[in-house]
Amino acid sequence: MNRELFKYRTGLRVRSYEVDWQGIVHNTNYLRYFEVGRIEYLRHIGVTVDMKTIQGSGKVVVVRNEIDYETPAFYDDMLDIYTRVSLIKNTSFVMEGIMEKSGTGLAVSHNVAYFVWLDPESNRPKTIGDGFRKLVQEFEGDHCQIIWPSVDV
């Protein structure tokens, strides 16, 4: 994962109760931190995120998560989370994350999360709204591959 491609950073500090019996952050909590990073990212680029929808028009569900653990984080560590949308297809998109110990550049973990955009009524996949595509494109430029729905001529 190429850190140069990431334009957005969120910081957070490990809280005491997020550390497990091995004295390190529990392996599932890194995924929670990446979620924090994603929500901050979306808000930063202008996407309205509320409890049920993105932009009021689609319900978004995570369909796959991949995480690589590099170095454990400890209590009180300050972490930097870099987030980006790397790909938008017709009804799905991909977000990537890199987590580092602040100020050191030491990699903590990498995450790739896959989402599908659903129609809130039918729960069926639905073409991702142009508003979302445009906001990502404005922010990411050509760092995000965006496949626009084909238009018949």
Next chain:
Amino acid sequence: MNRELFKYRTGLRVRSYEVDWQGIVHNTNYLRYFEVGRIEYLRHIGVTVDMKTIQGSGKVVVVRNEIDYETPAFYDDMLDIYTRVSLIKNTSFVMEGIMEKSGTGLAVSHNVAYFVWLDPESNRPKTIGDGFRKLVQEFEGDHCQIIWPSVDV
């Protein structure tokens, strides 16, 4: 707290990720276990508990929690949680819990939780429904003090 007064028991096992950096169950997780006990209790006595209401007619919120920690619980411990409604007043009720290590009678912690019954529309306290009072009374008999709303004559 007198264990003789408790007629309902729920069992659960401590899960790995509930243990903190001291190697014991994190102090807030005991309260989560008592919540499990309360929901099981309510269901057992016939109270419909869904995500928003009790009995479809009232929204219930916790207004106070007290917990005494006696002995720490460890990973994989089987715990017994004894639960009861000890008091029902006009718009509020009290539930008590005792947690023990299964088969040993060793006390882990004690909990007293205070609830208020709200009108789901106005969010104002509302007289607790007779249905709830009756189900508790049937199960607890005179172990629960129930103050029925006064009726004008």
Next chain:
Amino acid sequence: MNRELFKYRTGLRVRSYEVDWQGIVHNTNYLRYFEVGRIEYLRHIGVTVDMKTIQGSGKVVVVRNEIDYETPAFYDDMLDIYTRVSLIKNTSFVMEGIMEKSGTGLAVSHNVAYFVWLDPESNRPKTIGDGFRKLVQEFEGDHCQIIWPSVDV
């Protein structure tokens, strides 16, 4: 609880996964936030807090927690947590917390937590070290009641 007595404030933001199915912060997570406040407070006044001990000389366990819920906190709320040590006795001490929505003064919850200082070897209560008492006294002045161990003459 008198907010005037509190000299230390920690801020934190509610994270997405801390919100429960009712759309509000789960009742046990407020206690986790108060723990964050306490650890920050202790560090701020100069007490060394690591995973096992306070000041390297004592193991500290929580023996009782009381929490009053005033107003629910929601996703993304910024919260102010005010923390203080209100009482130090021979082998035990008491910490209080007030949680408010930042910038509004709206009370979210109040907490009183009771701790006992143990000998790390024997797990028996142990007289609280003078170092801890002095650091609290320096910071709190007469806002904290400190009972010094009696000295035989």
Next chain:
Amino acid sequence: MNRELFKYRTGLRVRSYEVDWQGIVHNTNYLRYFEVGRIEYLRHIGVTVDMKTIQGSGKVVVVRNEIDYETPAFYDDMLDIYTRVSLIKNTSFVMEGIMEKSGTGLAVSHNVAYFVWLDPESNRPKTIGDGFRKLVQEFEGDHCQIIWPSVDV
């Protein structure tokens, strides 16, 4: 993932506080459930799992997690978790999991978790002990691919 290959099942019930603001189990909690399944599996086949080591001889760390979400789980759902070791190499091994709603065969999620066996002193990868290999082989038979460390002739 072929369910026929799985010989071990753990059951668990979704607890109230594991459900997020969307009314479904939070996406990170499925990974916690798979961890419960793995620990139960290891114990079942005779591997000693304590807080720090497996078999007292190696420290095991997770280096990668992959999870596919099929159908959300809800409060109070009974879940079946099928677990197996699918591959053992020199210093690493792979565990797979399938989660279903009990009694329905409806897939909830699939997990692949990658572990490395470390020397507890040096924190360097270490050849996985024969004891672990044998216990897995006895239980899994040819369902698990085991690469034994090469022996010079």
